[in-house]
Amino acid sequence: MKLCQLHLRAQDFDAALEDYNEYKNSGGETIPESTWLALCRAAEAKEQFDRAVADYERQPRLTRRSGNRCLP
Numbered sequence: 001m002k003l004c005q006l007h008l009r010a011q012d013f014d015a016a017l018e019d020y021n022e023y024k025n026s027g028g029e030t031i032p033e034s035t036w037l038a039l040c041r042a043a044e045a046k047e048q049f050d051r052a053v054a055d056y057e058r059q060p061r062l063t064r065r066s067g068n069r070c071l072p
Contacts, residue, residue: 003019
């Protein structure tokens with residue numbers, strides 16, 4: 001997830017979205033809320049609107065709002 005966050009900061013959205021896909025495919029389930037929101041915005045920037053909407057809808061299962069920390 002750290003590499004994904006670095007790519008997001010560098011605004012390398014293609015790499016960030018690919019990092020996230022690899023994270024999910026390897027069994028990753030939860031991410032920090034700020035990273036989740038940045039990934040949704042990255043999908044919007046890449047005009048992947050279906051993906052952005054699907055990710056926005058998945059938010060409650062992926063993150064916890066208190067303290068911007070991941071669910072255990």
